Amino acid sequence: DAKTTQPPSMDCAEGRAANLPCNHSTISGNEYVYWYRQIHSQGPQYIIHGLKNNETNEMASLIITEDRKSSTLILPHATLRDTAVYYCIVRALYNQGGKLIFGQGTELSVKP
Amino acid sequence: GAGVSQSPSNKVTEKGKDVELRCDPISGHTALYWYRQSLGQGLEFLIYFQGNSAPDKSGLPSDRFSAERTGGSVSTLTIQRTQQEDSAVYLCASSLVPRIGGNTEAFFGQGTRLTVV
Numbered sequence: 203d204a205k206t207t208q209p210p211s212m213d214c215a216e217g218r219a220a221n222l223p224c225n226h227s228t229i230s231g232n233e234y235v236y237w238y239r240q241i242h243s244q245g246p247q248y249i250i251h252g253l254k255n256n257e258t259n260e261m262a263s264l265i266i267t268e269d270r271k272s273s274t275l276i277l278p279h280a281t282l283r284d285t286a287v288y289y290c291i292v293r294a295l296y297n298q299g300g301k302l303i304f305g306q307g308t309e310l311s312v313k314p
Numbered sequence: 315g316a317g318v319s320q321s322p323s324n325k326v327t328e329k330g331k332d333v334e335l336r337c338d339p340i341s342g343h344t345a346l347y348w349y350r351q352s353l354g355q356g357l358e359f360l361i362y363f364q365g366n367s368a369p370d371k372s373g374l375p376s377d378r379f380s381a382e383r384t385g386g387s388v389s390t391l392t393i394q395r396t397q398q399e400d401s402a403v404y405l406c407a408s409s410l411v412p413r414i415g416g417n418t419e420a421f422f423g424q425g426t427r428l429t430v431v
Contacts, residue, residue: 245318245405245422246357289356295418299370300409301347302420304357 205229205292211309214284220277222308224290227271233294235266236302237275239286246289246304249275280312316340318423320406326429327396335391335426339408346389347420348381349405357405363389364411396430403427 207225214220226235236251250257250264252273257264263276277284289307293300319338327333339346348360362370363383374380378396383389393400409420 245424246407248419248421251419299345299347299362299364300418300420301359301362301370302357302407303359304349306356 205233205303206290206305208288208290208305208308210306211311213311213313214277214280216282216312216314217279220280220284220310220312222275222277222288222290222310223272224274225272226290226292229270229292230294232296233292235264235270235273236291236293237262237264238289238291238302238304239284240289240307241283241286249288251293280310282312282314284310285312286310318406318408318421320404320423320426322426323424324427324429326431329398329430330395332392332394333396333428335393335404335428337389337391337406337408337423339387339389339406340421341387342410343408343421344386344411345409345420346383347407347409348389348391349407350375350402351405351425352402360391360404393428396428398430401428401430 234251237249238246240246250262252264266273287307287309289304291302321336346363349357351357359373361381365386366383378394381391403425405425407420407422
């Protein structure tokens, strides 16, 4: 079973920041937080991952709370092309082959 | 190609027939994963390969499902005696061996849409 909880849907205005929350209260010390997104009819696309420090790349920023029980994915300037289902995943790299266990994700709708 | 390639992209088969789905991972990726996504649902893990061996087959839904990988590269997912509930998109992903501090991103293919009629 997925170890994360996400809101089923969110809306965001184009050009504004999209903040997607994720709860992972049972995360273990050796487990990473990964974010993927799936645009309609396509395969999932990697966005970002982190262990305990905040991370930023060209796509997004990941903010992880100090106790690591929750995180937030930030898309700084959402565009219509960011409309997708966003999955927050807890991944154990050394166990279970590092397989990704997907939950139901958050369906983000970016509106003009 | 540079990405994970899956074939066919679409497959329509009659109930009771066997089907084979193919996955070509990114060159050099020793880890390979199969997933299934039914209409409107999330991704369901099926099986994981490390090289040619499958240490985790826990997600295969029944003994009608099997998979193999040869040469540490191409993988085939076989579904025998297909049923209508097997209709779904079957996705394959590959990555380098997951390790701390390494590039462990898993890349997904575009999937095979299987329809059993």
